[in-house]
Amino acid sequence: MSNRQANTEASKREADSKPESSDFIREIISKDLQQGMDEGKIVTRFPPEPNGYLHIGHAKSICLNFGISEENTGAVCHLRFDDTNPAKEETEYVDSIKEDVKWLGFEFGEKEFYASDYFDRLHEYAVQLIRDGKAFVCDLTKAEIAEYRGTPTVPGKNSPNRERSVEENLTLFDKMKNGEFADGEKTLRAKIDMSSPNMHMRDPAIYRIRKTLHHRTGDKWVIYPMYDFTHCLSDAIEGITHSLCTLEFEVHRPLYDWVLDHLSTPSRPRQIEFARLNLSYTALSKRKLLQLVENGDVSGWNDPRMPTLSGLRRRGYTPESIRKFCTQIGVTKFNSVTDLARLEHSLREDLNKSAHRVMAVLKPVKLILTNYPEDQVEEMEAVNNPEDPDAGTRLLPFSRELFIERDDFMEDPPKKFFRLAPGREVRLRYGYIIQCNAVVKNPDTGEIEELHCTYDPETKSGSGKPTRKVKGTIHWVSVQHSIPAEVRLYDRLFTKENPTDEKDGTVFTEHLNSDSLAILSKCRIEPSMKGALPGARFQFERIGYFCVDSIDSTPDQLVINRTVTLRDAWAKRKR
């Protein structure tokens, strides 16, 4: 026994003293460091396209990139907006992305960059490629290019314009730049290999014409560089050492390398791919999330059911819990689906330590203590957070008429029901032991309207008197002292574990959970919640973690969101 104890103690200590969790990317980096790469100055980057809101999947990338910069002395992580497609990108998204990264707890400071800041240099690089005979202006239409490209099994055909002279290409590219052609009329293409088994190497477009206002460069440009051309060069310009991206870019890596191999750049970054995050019962693609917003399936990008960082924030998630989650799930190269329960676990773990406990009754039923003096009010001392002695205590008003949870009473209870029932005793949390004597029902509806109980004055909480044990403890609020609130119970947005798997012929919106939101408007909360600030988080004892809604709550009408339920052994038993 003592031996085993010693063992677990030892292993705990070992776990504590280990650095940060490692993964194949961090191992590559520490190897590079050992070999003296860049005098130990690691530079990573988080490169969002400002065309939507960040979600929990991006958090994985943010934690990886910024995490690595925090773990290595002298290292930095850049925030770089990949804004090369003016048709889709907006300043609104830039602002939300910056806010979300900061909220997660990461500092980019001055390292805020935009691919659009490099448009001049990128243009020069393109001209250089033309001069070197490595790029040409192509007249083919979009459809023709697709046709000429072939398929993975059939090699493509060369564009008829592939052998244009350098001079002609230069002139044509200049005319593209000067707006002399319409959108789609011409493209600049890299001259690589139309028979490559890698489709991305079949003379990919690197510049296209888009006569659209750009959110930062306005009307300065009518030609815009493509991702594959932009990303590697932006990395090289910024001195990124390790360019970390998701698995779907693996096939782009030969092109990433090709561009850098054929141009003289200030540095030579390296792309490494890892698996993106998938979460059960969740959709994680900007396109699909956009669809939910536009369909009105949710109230917006920050709907508390959305997996966006703004949604999770409004729901009551803490940045710490998300960061913890991201380090716990690890980084690998294989596709996987992470159990939503994991995210919820790290949330509860964090909130359990930090959230103040409060008594709230969501579905009230009146309970009258028939032997308690009419006008008497007692102040019961309640612990704010049993996990944190420094959180102190507060006083709860206790009186003859109380509200308790409708679910905490059953007329005809099963054996393992530890709560109130006719003739049964329970303890009122921080109060007395009571016994139920009578049930008053509405004669028309049969609905329970009042429970008449008696209390035992000898059993007051904290009185130190020896008292009998009762199996159940329930929460309550005083009718006259409690304050009203609207409580919004949120649940998972989808009923299907992998809603975006559409191989079975279904569309992800078919799996929307019709019970993902339930609004309770007659809730009663203990008076200490008066004046609670938007965003404030609490644990409602025995129910779950909640927060004051940051948008809809007002001092007069509290609106409270359920962040996550408590683990519930009783609910499990019922299943």
Add this chain to the structure above:
RNA sequence: AGUCCGGUGGUGUAAUGGUAGCACAAGGCCCUUUGGAGGCUUUAGUCAAGGUUCAAAUCCUUGCCGGACUACCA
């Protein structure tokens, strides 16, 4: 179909030729004035078949399964 990348308990991961371990989930027990928290505990895994080796999750071969790729998106 071709190319590339991957396959470790139900789930997420570790073991870098040398004892298959951790976490989540699920079950049980203890404790408890939150059916919370905490403590203890059980179940359960190397895709398959060959080969190399004293020794294979790890290296090799073949097969099977999964993913990515066929935007002037990123």
